[in-house]
Each structure stands twice: as structure tokens, then as C-alpha cells.
Amino acid sequence: MTESMCIAQVETFASNTSVFVRLTTESGLTGIGESTAFAFPLAVVEVVKALSDYLVGADGMDVEAHWLRMYRALGWRGITLGGAISAIDQALWDLRGKRFEEPVWQLLGGRSRTGVRAMKVVPTGTTEEVVAGALAAQNAGYTAIKVLLFQHEHHGMRHAERTADLVARFAAIRDAVGDRMDVGIELHRNMQPGNSIALITELAKYRPLFVEDPIPPDSAIAFGEVSAKVTVPMAAGERNTTIYEFREYIEHAGISFIRPDVGIAGGFTHVRKICAMAEAHHMGVIPHCVPSGAVATMAHVHLGITIPNWEVQEHVEQNVEPIRSMVEQITPLIDGYLYPFDAPGLGMALNDAALEGAPVGVFPIAPALREDGSVAYR
Numbered sequence: 001m002t003e004s005m006c007i008a009q010v011e012t013f014a015s016n017t018s019v020f021v022r023l024t025t026e027s028g029l030t031g032i033g034e035s036t037a038f039a040f041p042l043a044v045v046e047v048v049k050a051l052s053d054y055l056v057g058a059d060g061m062d063v064e065a066h067w068l069r070m071y072r073a074l075g076w077r078g079i080t081l082g083g084a085i086s087a088i089d090q091a092l093w094d095l096r097g098k099r100f101e102e103p104v105w106q107l108l109g110g111r112s113r114t115g116v117r118a119m120k121v122v123p124t125g126t127t128e129e130v131v132a133g134a135l136a137a138q139n140a141g142y143t144a145i146k147v148l149l150f151q152h153e154h155h156g157m158r159h160a161e162r163t164a165d166l167v168a169r170f171a172a173i174r175d176a177v178g179d180r181m182d183v184g185i186e187l188h189r190n191m192q193p194g195n196s197i198a199l200i201t202e203l204a205k206y207r208p209l210f211v212e213d214p215i216p217p218d219s220a221i222a223f224g225e226v227s228a229k230v231t232v233p234m235a236a237g238e239r240n241t242t243i244y245e246f247r248e249y250i251e252h253a254g255i256s257f258i259r260p261d262v263g264i265a266g267g268f269t270h271v272r273k274i275c276a277m278a279e280a281h282h283m284g285v286i287p288h289c290v291p292s293g294a295v296a297t298m299a300h301v302h303l304g305i306t307i308p309n310w311e312v313q314e315h316v317e318q319n320v321e322p323i324r325s326m327v328e329q330i331t332p333l334i335d336g337y338l339y340p341f342d343a344p345g346l347g348m349a350l351n352d353a354a355l356e357g358a359p360v361g362v363f364p365i366a367p368a369l370r371e372d373g374s375v376a377y378r
Helices: 041-055 063-072 079-100 127-139 152-156 159-177 193-206 220-227 243-252 267-280 294-306
Strands: 007-015 018-025 030-035 116-122 144-148 182-186 210-212 234-236 313-315
Touching (some): 007 041, 018 294, 030 041, 041 079, 063 267, 116 294, 127 159, 144 159, 159 182, 159 193, 294 313
Parallel strands (some): 116 313, 144 182, 210 234
């Protein structure tokens, strides 16, 4: 362990909706990480570049110090900064693993489970298409799925019509997969407190594992008003980036599951603190992993192996393009469980040839509209 851990180079690779960071030390060790701040990936690239002058020449072993210095330097906040710091932090932990010749999960405290249970995210579509997707996931070995119940067409429906349709959709899914399948409901920040309470009350009899984000993530207090009036476990947190934000949701939002994302909520250094805070309140962790690429997915698995209250991990297919070509190998998925590599660090490597000149995802500014032209929630 005599090699220098002084950082000599910081590289960024933007591809699809991901930004990958690679750190190289003076001795030639490399560490990689991934930002999942998917809405504005090129903004994340610029933030990483701005942080590079500080990182080059720094000791790659001082992970906690680097996190605090990058975050506290300018008093800035938000998902773009969170995405940049998260990718850098993952890369620093990858370097530590290679320095000590141990997988990241071992450095984080070792196993608390043998595999991480995957929760397949079922694509949107007609009721028949979603039911078919749910059954396909069940037949593939998954024991948990998440359905994006609220879809764009629901914005154009009246209250009674919309509620009836959403309840009927979920009833069909539950009837198809039975009670052995855990089914989470994603409402995607599309409702107001009042009409979401009415909907969740009717959905309760179908025993969802959780209902996620019925209202926008603007206020932990408002979310708590919903949780206090329903009996279904609630989940939130995919747009939160710090322990300070998560503290308010944990203490005031009445949730049962937190949803941190290792690609925006501070990487390994910060997300494990968030998970510990939830553990102290007897809350489960269901990390946000969509649209994670291969590196962030593996980072979640390394963390999930070690966290005792890691309930289940959101998951989308990784063995597809362009995700598959970005890296040399993807996270193993066996009978509905995800497994980390035992190689040093994350056990992952980027495919430079595939990332060179890769298209970058750009999302149109086209929010859902109501029939009067006003902007709907989200």
C-alpha cells in the first residue's frame, strides 16, 4: 500500500442521462462514479469541472473532508451539485477499495445480507399492458414490483373518473399477481393532498407495499398531512439531496420508507448517514434507482448489502442499450436479487469507446397540462 493516492486527473463522460466521473491517482489507480441528476446532465459536467481544480493534487483518501469542502465551500444547494458530489464520492470510495484491495461493501462494514432484493419498475401503458408487465416480472423471479399508476391521461379526467380508473387499474394488478408479490405504487407527484387522500383510502384494501410521492416534494409538512389521514405506508425522498432535508421528511412527513439516490444524495458518504437516521426511526430504505446507469446501480447494491434497513431496491433492466455498452459488465441479477462483485472497489470499469461522443439526454420543457392550459403538478 505504498502507491500515491494523490489525485492527478478528473475526467467526465456524459452519456444518455448519466454523467460518469473517473479519478486517476499519480500511481495510476482509477475510481469511477455516476451522477443520476438526469434532467440536466451537462450542468453536472460543468460542476465537476469547477470542482476539479480543488481535487487535483488532493489526497484521495480524505473522503469525508472532500465531501464537506465541496459542499460547504460556497453554501450552494440542489440536485446538480448533489449529482456532481455524488459521482465524485463514489469514485473516491472505488479508489479506497482498490487501495486496500477490498470491495466497497467490505469497507462500509461488511454484509448484513447476501443479496439485495430487486423491485422491478413496470413500464406504463394500458391496464392490460401493465398487468402483463407485472406477470412477466413475477415469472422472471421478482418478488417486488413498482407500478407507475398515475399516467399522463389522468390529468384530463374528472376527480371521480380518475379515482375510479386508478383504483380499477391497481385492483387488476393485485388480482393478477396475488398477495405473494409486494407491489409499490408511484403517483409521481401528480396530486393535491385532498384528492390523493381520497385515492389512497380506496387503494388501501389492495395492500400496496407503499404509496410514493402523491404530492410534489415541496413540503415535508404537506406530505405529513397526507400520511396522517391514510393507513398505507408512505414513501418519499427521491428528490432530496442531504441529511438535512431527509431529517425533515423522517421527522415530519409520516413516511415508512425513505428513497435516497446514491447518485444525487451525496454518494456513499452521505447516503449511509441518511439510512442510519431512518434506522433510528424504524424506517425502511427503498432507494431511488431510475434512471440509474450501471455504475450507480452497482453503487446502490454495494451500499444495500451493508444497510440493515434496506428493504428492496428499485430496478430497471440493465442488460439493454445504451446502458450495457457503457461498462465492461453489469450488476448480476439472479432470481430477483442483485449481487455486488467481490473485486476491489466497485468492480466496475467504463467502456471509453462507447462513451466517446455518446448522445446526451435532453428533456423537453413540456409539463403535463390540464384542459384549461394550466400546468399540472409534478
